[in-house]
Amino acid sequence: MSDASMATPQRRHRPMMAELNILLVLVGICLTFEILGWITQGQSFLGNWQRLSIMILQVSVVGIIAIGVTQVIISGGIDLSSGSIVGATAMISMSLAQAAGYERAVYPDLTGLPVIIPVAVGLLFGLICGMINGALIAYTKIPPFIATLGMMVTARGFAKWYTKGQPISFPSDGFAAIGRGMMPVFIFLAVSLIFHIALRYTRYGKFTYAIGANPQAARVSGINVERQLVRIYAIAGLLSALAGIVVAARGLTAQAGMGTMYELDAIAMAVIGGVSLTGGRGSILGTMIGMVIFGVIISGFTFLRLDAYYQEMIKGVIIVAAVVADVYRQKKRKKV
Amino acid sequence: MLDRTNAWQGEYILEVDNITKEFPGVKALDGVQLRIRPGTVHALMGENGAGKSTLMKIIAGVYTPDGGEVRFAGQPLNVRTPLDALNSGIAMIHQELNLMNWMTVAENIWIRREPLNRLGLVDHGRMRQMTADLLGRLNIRLDPDQQVSELTVAQKQMVEIAKAVSYNSDVLIMDEPTSAITEAEVEHLFQIIRDLKSRGIGIVYITHKMNELFEIADEFTVFRDGKYVGTHASADVTRDDIIRMMVGREITDMFPKVDCPIGDTVLEVRNLTLPGVFDDVSFHVRAGEILGIAGLVGSKRSNVAEAIFGVHPAPIGDILIDGRHVRITCPSDAMAHGMAFLTEDRKETGCFLILDCLENIQSALITRNHVKNGFIDRKTITAKAEEMARKLRVKTPSLHETVENLSGGNQQKLLIARWLLTEPRILILDEPTRGIDVGAKSEIHRLITNLAAQGVAVIMISSEMPEVLGMSDRIMVMHEGHVSGFLDRAEADQVKIMSLAAK
Numbered sequence: 031m032s033d034a035s036m037a038t039p040q041r042r043h044r045p046m047m048a049e050l051n052i053l054l055v056l057v058g059i060c061l062t063f064e065i066l067g068w069i070t071q072g073q074s075f076l077g078n079w080q081r082l083s084i085m086i087l088q089v090s091v092v093g094i095i096a097i098g099v100t101q102v103i104i105s106g107g108i109d110l111s112s113g114s115i116v117g118a119t120a121m122i123s124m125s126l127a128q129a130a131g132y133e134r135a136v137y138p139d140l141t142g143l144p145v146i147i148p149v150a151v152g153l154l155f156g157l158i159c160g161m162i163n164g165a166l167i168a169y170t171k172i173p174p175f176i177a178t179l180g181m182m183v184t185a186r187g188f189a190k191w192y193t194k195g196q197p198i199s200f201p202s203d204g205f206a207a208i209g210r211g212m213m214p215v216f217i218f219l220a221v222s223l224i225f226h227i228a229l230r231y232t233r234y235g236k237f238t239y240a241i242g243a244n245p246q247a248a249r250v251s252g253i254n255v256e257r258q259l260v261r262i263y264a265i266a267g268l269l270s271a272l273a274g275i276v277v278a279a280r281g282l283t284a285q286a287g288m289g290t291m292y293e294l295d296a297i298a299m300a301v302i303g304g305v306s307l308t309g310g311r312g313s314i315l316g317t318m319i320g321m322v323i324f325g326v327i328i329s330g331f332t333f334l335r336l337d338a339y340y341q342e343m344i345k346g347v348i349i350v351a352a353v354v355a356d357v358y359r360q361k362k363r364k365k366v
Numbered sequence: 367m368l369d370r371t372n373a374w375q376g377e378y379i380l381e382v383d384n385i386t387k388e389f390p391g392v393k394a395l396d397g398v399q400l401r402i403r404p405g406t407v408h409a410l411m412g413e414n415g416a417g418k419s420t421l422m423k424i425i426a427g428v429y430t431p432d433g434g435e436v437r438f439a440g441q442p443l444n445v446r447t448p449l450d451a452l453n454s455g456i457a458m459i460h461q462e463l464n465l466m467n468w469m470t471v472a473e474n475i476w477i478r479r480e481p482l483n484r485l486g487l488v489d490h491g492r493m494r495q496m497t498a499d500l501l502g503r504l505n506i507r508l509d510p511d512q513q514v515s516e517l518t519v520a521q522k523q524m525v526e527i528a529k530a531v532s533y534n535s536d537v538l539i540m541d542e543p544t545s546a547i548t549e550a551e552v553e554h555l556f557q558i559i560r561d562l563k564s565r566g567i568g569i570v571y572i573t574h575k576m577n578e579l580f581e582i583a584d585e586f587t588v589f590r591d592g593k594y595v596g597t598h599a600s601a602d603v604t605r606d607d608i609i610r611m612m613v614g615r616e617i618t619d620m621f622p623k624v625d626c627p628i629g630d631t632v633l634e635v636r637n638l639t640l641p642g643v644f645d646d647v648s649f650h651v652r653a654g655e656i657l658g659i660a661g662l663v664g665s666k667r668s669n670v671a672e673a674i675f676g677v678h679p680a681p682i683g684d685i686l687i688d689g690r691h692v693r694i695t696c697p698s699d700a701m702a703h704g705m706a707f708l709t710e711d712r713k714e715t716g717c718f719l720i721l722d723c724l725e726n727i728q729s730a731l732i733t734r735n736h737v738k739n740g741f742i743d744r745k746t747i748t749a750k751a752e753e754m755a756r757k758l759r760v761k762t763p764s765l766h767e768t769v770e771n772l773s774g775g776n777q778q779k780l781l782i783a784r785w786l787l788t789e790p791r792i793l794i795l796d797e798p799t800r801g802i803d804v805g806a807k808s809e810i811h812r813l814i815t816n817l818a819a820q821g822v823a824v825i826m827i828s829s830e831m832p833e834v835l836g837m838s839d840r841i842m843v844m845h846e847g848h849v850s851g852f853l854d855r856a857e858a859d860q861v862k863i864m865s866l867a868a869k
Contacts, residue, residue, distance in 0.1 A: 231487040233480055236469075240477050243466035250428065250464050251477045252449035310468045 048304045048311075048359075052319045059323060063330035075333055082329075083212070089325035090218040091280075093318070094273040095296040096303075097218075097225050098266030100317040103300055104229070105262050106242040106309025107174035111163060111181035112270040112296055115156050116289025117189040119274030123152035124198040124284035127205035136198055145204035152275045153268055159185060160267020164260035178263075182293065189286040199283040209280025217276060221269060226314040238262055242309030298345070299324050302352040306360070320352075376440050379404040379568040380425070380456075380537050385434035387420055394420045397434070398594040400587055402537060402568040407559060409571045409583035409600070413612055414663050414829045416589040418572050419461055422539050425570075426458040427451035438537070457535035459526050461542045461572075467515035472497040474514050475529045500532055504558055519642075520547040527555060531562065538562060539570045544578060545664050545846075556582050574662045576605050576868050588612055606861060609868070613831055613860040623815055623837055629653030631689070632823040633705075633792050635674060638683030643669050644847035647683070651792070656814065656824040658838030660831070660863050665844040667827045668710050671794050675700045675707040687792070701730070703792075706785035710796040710827070712774065716781045723765040723772070726780050727751040731787045754783040758813065775806025782813065793817060796827045811837060831860050845869050 060076060067075040076082070095112045102109045128135040130142025159181055166177040207213065229235035237258045240248040249255050273292070278284040303320025305312025327348065331341045382400040386393075395417045402408050410418045423429045425436060427445040436443045438454055445451045451458070465474050472493045473480075481492040497510035506524045514522060523546045530538055540559075544552045559569060559582055571583060579586060580600060588595040588611040595611050634650040644666040651657040659667045673680040676694040685692055687703050694700050700707070709715040718726055728747050736743040755765060758779045762772055769777055778798065785793065798814065799807040814837060818824050828834045834841055841853040843866035851866040 227487070231490075233478070233482075233488065236473060236477055236480060236488065239469055239473075240466045243468050244464065246462075247464035247466050248477070250426070250448045250458070250460060252447075252452045253478055254447075254449070310466065 049313060049315050049319065052302070052304050052316055052323070056319055056323050056326065059326055059330070063326065063333065066330075066334060070334060075330060081333065085325040085329035086215055086322075087212065088328070089299075089321050090214040091273050091276055092292050092295045092299065092324075093218045093321040094214075094221055094276065095266075095270050095292055096299040096317050096321055097221050097314060098269035099293070099296040100300045100303075100305050100312055100314060101225065101229065101238055101262050102174070102266045103297070103305045103307060104242045104309060104312050105238050105259065106245065107167065107259070107263070108178065108297070108307075109163065109263065109266050110175065110178040110293050111159065111185055112266065112273075113289040113292035113294075114182045114185035114189065115159050115267055115270035116274040116277060116292055117286055118159075118185045118192070119152045119156050119271040120278035120284040120288045121189050121192045121198060121286060122155055123148040123205075123275045124201060124278045125192070126151055127201045127278075128198070129200050129202045132200045135200075136193060142202060145202065145208070148205060149208070149275055153271050156267040156269070156271020156274070157264050158267070160264040160270070161260055163267065164263030167263065168256035168259040186286070186290075189288075192286070195286060197283050197285045201279060201282060205279050206282055207279070209276050209278070209282075214276045214280060217272070221272070222314055222318055225265075229314055234258075234261065239310055242311070244310070295324070298349045298352075301349060301356070304356070306356055307353065308360075378402060378437075379439055380570075381437040382421065382425065383435045383437070385421060385424060385436070386432045387417075387424060387429060388432055394592050395424075395431070396592045398589060398592070400570075400594075401597065402570060403585070404536070404568045405563050405566045406584040407563060407569045407571050407582050409573060409579045409586040410589065411573075411579065411586055411608060411612055412589035412595075413831070415591070416612075417592040418589055419541055420592075421589075422458060422541050422570065422572065425451065425456060425537075426539060427456075452533055452535070455536040456539065457530045457533040457537070458539040459530045459541060459543050461545070463519070463522050463526060463546070465514045465522055465525060468513060470511050470513055471501075471508055471517075471525055472510040474525055475500065475532055500528055504528055504531060505554065520551050523547050524551065524554075527558065531558065535567070537568045537570065539572075541572045542574070542664070543571075544573065544575065552578070574664070574868050576608070576865075579608070580605070590614060605865070609861050609864040613864055623656075623811075624819065626654050626815075626819040628655045628839065629821060632687065633674075633825075634684075634686040634689070635670075636684040636686065638670065638673060638680045638685070640669060640673055640678065640680040641682070644673075644680075644844075647844075647847075647849055649842050649849065649852075651823045651825055653791075653821045653823050654818050655839045656818050656826055656837055658834040658841040659825065659827045659844060660829075660834045660841055660867055661844035662829075662867050664846060665867065666847040667844050668796050669847075670844070671707065671796050671825070671827060675705055675794060677707075701788060704790050705792045705794065706730070706788055706790035707794045708778075708781055708785060708796060708798055710800070712777055712781065712801075717769045717777050719770045720768060722768055723755065723760065723762055723780055724748060724751055726769050727755060727765075727783050727787065730784045750787055751783070754787055755780070758783050758786075759809065773802070773806070775802035775810070778802055778806070778810060779813075782810070786817075790822060792823045792825070794825045794827075797829060798826060799828075799830070799833060831863065834858075834863065835860065843867050 063075040067073055099109050099112060125136035126140060126143055127148035128141045132141050135141045163178050163181050166172055167174050229238065237253050240253060241255055241258060245255055274289060277288055299320040300312065300317045301307065302323050303316035305317060328341060378401045380402040384397045384399065385395050386397055387395040398417065398421060412418050420429065424431045427448040427450050430446065443454060445454065475497055476493055480488045481496060483489040494510045501508055506528055508521060514525060523543065527543060543555060562569060573579060583600045585597060585599050587597040588608065590612060629652055631650045631652050636648050638647040639645050647670050661667045672678045674685060676696045676699050679695050685694055692703055713719060728751055731747060732742055736747045752765060760779045760783065761776050769780065799810055814824060826837060835858055839855050841858050841863065842849055843851050843863055845867055850869060853862055
């Protein structure tokens with residue numbers, strides 16, 4: 031069975047369309063602020079390097095979480111525990127990262143440890159939290175919303191219990207370096223690159239999309255769906271922990287309330303970036319653009335001296351609008 | 367997987383013995399057997415619910431059997447997951463499309479088996495080439511990089527076929543592979559099947575279409591009600607023999623159908639069409655008449671009912687009530703015209719399982735009547751519900767019992783009670799006695815007959831041949847979204863219905 035007209039297709043049209051659309055939205059928003067800036071403030075919005083770097087720095091920590099959340103949502107789930115894992119990890123890592131000889135340390139015998147120890151313990155903690163999330167979802171079949179809601183409450187409780195609500199301060203210089211300057215942005219970029227490759231070029235990525243697109247099909251194709259879910263949530267937990275370490279290092283202090291609501295901001299970034307809440311669609315690139323849009327909007331409103339209360343309200347509207355746009359896109363495609 | 371250069375010499379590649387599988391309340395398979403020779407196509411035949419798909423899912427590792435044995439190339443096969451089955455050399459094309467939308471054709475075909483480069487990353491270039499080669503070999507014209515969500519149903523089916531072939535398995539199971547494709551594509555599929563046959567692959571082929579059976583199958587096995595009936599070479603039998611094997615049960619005299627006077631046409635449907643689902647459906651039903659609708663899975667009978675009742679309205683065609691055109695865009699329009707619709711799936715679209723009997727009975731009524739100033743007139747409505755429940759002999763400790771705790775038959779009676787309270791003139795029943803015991807069944811049959819006697823026009827969709835034959839004044843048979851014929855009560859029999867239903 032051969033056919034002469036059956037030429038090997040060389041055309042490669044992996045759909046970058048979605049990302050391109052979101053990028054256009056970003057450009058549109060930037061231009062709007064630029065114009066409004068000249069009209070109301072008499073100055074440029076984009077032409078201010080300092081403003082832009084602060085903006086990126088502000089969203090990078092949540093961006094790290096969003097990279098993990100993106101994968102969870104692509105698999106058809108949701109993770110509400112990220113913010114609480116940030117808080118708990120911040121506490122644990124900081125307690126092991128206190129400067130040598132600090133008398134009122136949480137563990138007076140464990141001050142001045144090499145940086146690798148607080149970092150490793152913190153990451154391990156997040157990994158385990160994520161694995162618990164994943165195992166609950168995969169093996170007990172409870173909805174991801176409930177499993178991660180439970181983890182959200184539990185991890186926050188743990189963070190408060192850890193020092194009975196007392197903040198932890200005075201990290202070693204090495205630990206503080208993790209959050210210094212543009213370091214959080216570099217960490218975010220590294221994480222993004224790793225998972226961009228993982229999602230697009232590894233079986234881990236293909237399985238993640240497959241489960242989100244059609245779990246039954248994934249199963250009959252021979253994928254161990256349960257094990258893959260545990261992996262995905264474990265990675266989300268790990269990245270939340272990483273964000274927790276960065277937050278603590280940058281703030282030079284850890285508090286039990288750190289990371290509150292980060293999970294929602296991370297979900298919002300992913301959704302704005304075109305990650306579909308029904309699973310199966312989205313990309314790291316999209317989430318990165320979503321993150322920048324998120325940052326630009328906050329920074330832009332501040333720039334326009336818009337009241338912080340309005341900012342929150344408008345943020346809410348934008349999140350809903352992003353999902354409406356997604357539903358609309360999906361409908362339009364079905365008609366084709 | 368077998369080494370085919372060193373072909374295995376036994377007579378059968380796949381042997382199934384004495385397989386039993388029970389689902390809550392149903393014995394889906396009762397000691398069935400099946401023998402597949404390498405290099406042949408073996409058709410598995412049977413009515414809806416005969417257990418064909420269940421057995422295939424057991425062989426493919428989707429379900430685990432309760433008892434029995436599967437042997438592959440003479441060796442006992444213990445398959446626990448789909449992966450085990452694939453690794454042993456058994457691939458399956460599932461009846462429901464099992465593709466990942468939003469992923470490309472290539473990604474769908476090679477999922478879990480993606481070619482990797484030296485860094486362990488997926489080599490998209492090679493994957494595309496492999497896909498192009500596979501599709502080229504099968505003569506399927508599709509772009510490996512196209513997203514599956516953009517394909518037509520028929521194209522998706524071809525991707526499924528290509529994917530199943532790509533496993534290079536020794537046994538390939540095809541569960542209704544032609545249900546979604548057109549004639550030309552069926553011929554294409556048969557070419558592929560002949561090619562696979564010549565390479566020594568054993569193919570299990572499930573179909574409802576008799577013509578296909580004789581064109582492609584070497585042997586066939588018939589199941590009926592979860593039991594093995596027999597295996598024959600397809601050259602040795604006629605179409606009627608097979609139909610007789612498939613239906614082959616006696617019609618017992620359990621239907622209390624009484625002839626009642628038939629009045630004027632109440633509902634008429636003209637050229638009703640829902641593109642891609644059903645086409646040009648026309649029929650009428652008169653007062654006091656029971657119109658049975660027979661057909662196999664995929665005949666779209668329920669879709670027609672849903673269209674008439676406004677659940678998924680059909681854009682083309684006319685619905686006339688008492689000879690006047692009506693527009694029905696949603697169920698409440700249909701109810702306003704005196705229609706009632708007992709849906710096929712009691713649990714999914716019928717009962718509010720966690721509410722009590724009373725609330726279940728009342729739900730259709732309170733959408734229309736007995737509401738004063740926004741408050742429900744509880745007294746009247748409760749009295750009516752109680753009376754109706756008593757009339758239909760719903761067995762429950764009290765009407766405040768949660769519906770979940772009732773038997774299937776009583777749940778069904780509650781739903782009928784719900785609709786009777788709306789005093790319908792047209793009653794559409796979709797599988798009114800599915801999955802309920804014999805006693806409750808005959809009570810429901812008596813009820814339907816009584817309603818007809820009172821002048822209600824009844825449309826009854828049923829997959830149970832005896833029920834259709836026993837209850838209907840006229841029978842409309844559907845086949846893949848088309849009306850394939852009408853039979854009068856006097857002339858109808860199982861073989862005639864089956865020949866219309868399984869073209």
